[in-house]
Amino acid sequence: MSWSVGQVSGYAGVTVRTLHHYDRSGLLSPSDRSPAGYRRYSSTDLARLQQILFYRELGFPLDEIATILADPQANALDHLRARREALSEQITRLQKLVEVAERAIEVQRTGVELTPDERFEVFGDVVFDLSYATDAHLKWGEQEGHQQALARAASHSKEDWRQLMAEAAAWRHRLLAAFAEDAAPDSARVRDLAEEHRQHIGRWFTPCSPEMHCRIADDYEADARAFALVVPPADQRPGLAAYLRTAIGANARRITGGDATDCGTTDHGTTAHPEDAR
Incomplete structure (x- = not known):
C-alpha cells in the first residue's frame, strides 16, 4: 500500500x-512513483518521516x-543528549527573560511616572538601552548588588532623579x-x-567597592550601551x-594601597547597573 504526497501531508501535518x-534534499525520497510520475510513499517512508518530525520537534537541523x-547502526543517543543540554540552556535563558519582563512590569508599577517632557527634563540626552538592561540582568541578575540597584532605582522619586542626574x-x-585639557588619567x-x-x-544605587568599580569601568569601555548611561553619545569623544x-x-x-586589580583584568562578576551614575 502507498500514499500520495497530499495524503501524507494531511496525515503528518506538514505541507x-x-x-x-x-525529497529534493535526499532526506526523504518516496519509494515509488505513480504511472503519471506522482510521488507515492510506502509505510517505510512514513516511518522515516515520523523519525524526521520527531527530531525536528526537538530542534535538530x-x-x-x-x-x-544515514547510518542505521549509528547511536543517536549522543545527539539526543547534546540536544537535551542545548534545550535546557534555552529553557534557562527563557526563564530569565521572563524574570526580566516581570522586573520591567514591577518597575513600571512602582517606579516614577513621567510624561515625555518630564522624562527629557530629568534624563536629558542620557540613553537607556533596554537590550543592555536585559543582557545585564541575564548575566548578573542573581547578584545582590544588581538587585539592590534595581530596587533603589525603582524607589527614587522624581525629585531624587532630578538631583542625582544633576x-x-x-x-x-x-x-x-x-x-x-589632557589631564593624565x-x-x-x-x-x-x-x-x-x-x-x-554607592549613594544612589548600591555600595561600590574598588573592585566592583573596575568591573563597571570595564563594561563602559567594552559596551557602548553601558557607556551611554554615563556620557550621552553626543558628548562622547574617541578614547574617553x-x-x-x-x-x-x-x-x-x-x-x-596598590593591591587592587587593574581594570580590564577582572572577571565581570558584577556589572554596571542600568541606572548607575549617569
Whole structure:
C-alpha cells in the first residue's frame, strides 16, 4: 500500500512543499512513483518521516537529522543528549527573560511616572538601552548588588532623579574638561573624579567597592550601551571610555594601597547597573 504526497501531508501535518523539499534534499525520497510520475510513499517512508518530525520537534537541523538517519547502526543517543543540554540552556535563558519582563512590569508599577517632557527634563540626552538592561540582568541578575540597584532605582522619586542626574551632569562636565585639557588619567584631579563617580553609585544605587568599580569601568569601555548611561553619545569623544577606565583603575589602586586589580583584568562578576551614575 502507498500514499500520495497530499495524503501524507494531511496525515503528518506538514505541507506538500515541505515534503517536496525533503525529497529534493535526499532526506526523504518516496519509494515509488505513480504511472503519471506522482510521488507515492510506502509505510517505510512514513516511518522515516515520523523519525524526521520527531527530531525536528526537538530542534535538530535537517543536516544533522540526515547524519543520524544515514547510518542505521549509528547511536543517536549522543545527539539526543547534546540536544537535551542545548534545550535546557534555552529553557534557562527563557526563564530569565521572563524574570526580566516581570522586573520591567514591577518597575513600571512602582517606579516614577513621567510624561515625555518630564522624562527629557530629568534624563536629558542620557540613553537607556533596554537590550543592555536585559543582557545585564541575564548575566548578573542573581547578584545582590544588581538587585539592590534595581530596587533603589525603582524607589527614587522624581525629585531624587532630578538631583542625582544633576550631580551626574556636573561630574560629566568636569570629566570632559579634564579629558579636553589632557589631564593624565592617573593624576590626582582625575582620580578624584573617579572616586566621586564611585561614591555617586554607592549613594544612589548600591555600595561600590574598588573592585566592583573596575568591573563597571570595564563594561563602559567594552559596551557602548553601558557607556551611554554615563556620557550621552553626543558628548562622547574617541578614547574617553578608556580614559575613564584608566582613571578608575588608578583610583582603585590608591584606595587599596596598590593591591587592587587593574581594570580590564577582572572577571565581570558584577556589572554596571542600568541606572548607575549617569
